[in-house]
Amino acid sequence: MLLVIWELWEERNARVFMHHGRSAPLIIESIKGKALVRIVAGDAA
Incomplete structure (x- = not known):
């Protein structure tokens, strides 16, 4: 959600x-x- 707001x-x-x-x-x-990059990097909190 923060990614969308940002x-x-x-x-x-x-x-x-x-x-x-x-x-x-x-x-x-x-x-x-950007969400996919975060998921692949393991940063999807």
């Missing part, structure tokens, strides 16, 4: 401060990819 917070910051953002499907794919 990813959304980063996206919010990119849109507000850098004036660019990603589409919803790209954000979801990013979350899935």
